[in-house]
Amino acid sequence: EGGEGEEEEEDGAAVADVEAQLRRQGGRGKVWVRGWDSRQLRSFLEARPDRFRLVFLSGNRYTVEAVGDLGPAPPPHSAQDSNGTSTGGASDGVDGAAGDDTSFVELCAVEEIAGQLRGQGGYGKVYIDDWNRRFGALGASLRDFLERRSDRFSVVPAQQGWSYTVLLVRDDDPARGGDAQEEAAAAADLQRQLERQGGSGKVWIYGWSSQRLRAFLESRPGLFRVDPGQGNAYTVALVGQAPRQPQLRPSS
Numbered sequence: 001e002g003g004e005g006e007e008e009e010e011d012g013a014a015v016a017d018v019e020a021q022l023r024r025q026g027g028r029g030k031v032w033v034r035g036w037d038s039r040q041l042r043s044f045l046e047a048r049p050d051r052f053r054l055v056f057l058s059g060n061r062y063t064v065e066a067v068g069d070l071g072p073a074p075p076p077h078s079a080q081d082s083n084g085t086s087t088g089g090a091s092d093g094v095d096g097a098a099g100d101d102t103s104f105v106e107l108c109a110v111e112e113i114a115g116q117l118r119g120q121g122g123y124g125k126v127y128i129d130d131w132n133r134r135f136g137a138l139g140a141s142l143r144d145f146l147e148r149r150s151d152r153f154s155v156v157p158a159q160q161g162w163s164y165t166v167l168l169v170r171d172d173d174p175a176r177g178g179d180a181q182e183e184a185a186a187a188a189d190l191q192r193q194l195e196r197q198g199g200s201g202k203v204w205i206y207g208w209s210s211q212r213l214r215a216f217l218e219s220r221p222g223l224f225r226v227d228p229g230q231g232n233a234y235t236v237a238l239v240g241q242a243p244r245q246p247q248l249r250p251s252s
Helices: 002-024 038-046 101-118 131-138 142-148 178-196 210-218
Strands: 052-056 062-066 153-157 164-168 224-228 234-238
Touching (some): 002 038, 002 062, 038 052, 101 131, 101 164, 164 178, 178 210, 178 234, 210 224
Antiparallel strands (some): 052 062
16 A cells, blocks of 8 residues: 555656646647656656646657646746655756756757757748747747757758748757758758759759659658659749749840
8 A cells, every 4th residue: 555655756747747837838739757767757647647648750750748727837846755855857958957947948959959850851931930039038039049959950041031941050969960950951051052042943962863862852842842854854843932033135
């Protein structure tokens, strides 16, 4: 009986800890429980659909969303147990818990953005619809935050308008190798080449064979469109950007 009571007490403390972490992130974000591995944490969360909802990203990555109202956020301080020991820990890709709430929220924002970019090969668009609600404590728009964190991300503006794409400059996920960085840099280079040609044209990557280049382009239909020509020839267009029409000189 004592063992069951201790287990219930531990589960109750874990629920309170996770809810406190989500409250600091506006109800959705990354969570952990000290001493638990990622499988134990996920099983715990999935066993409580009345309290938590898992929102899946790329691969096995996910964020957690609170079910129902969590109430107001507590005053900023590091969570402590009855012995005065910090309950924060590191798990599932998030660095150690930060006593400062803003630092904690920033870690969560970096991880979510990096997760989206990993799913696009390290280069692409980033969308966080509820940015202001979840990450307003950072005091910056999504683009401002990306530019401020130049150690992790590089913003590549489009030649026209306010749109931009994002390059994952450094990936701290140990499961990703050097190939991911090379491919992300290649995607950024190809976009710049096409923008210089008005959105459509011929492209190349130094050291890549034609077969590798075409396979790379065709594997990223969200960024590039391959338009076949005669034989093995083809041109490439940026997805979502119409080719620039040539300007005609007025007849004299």
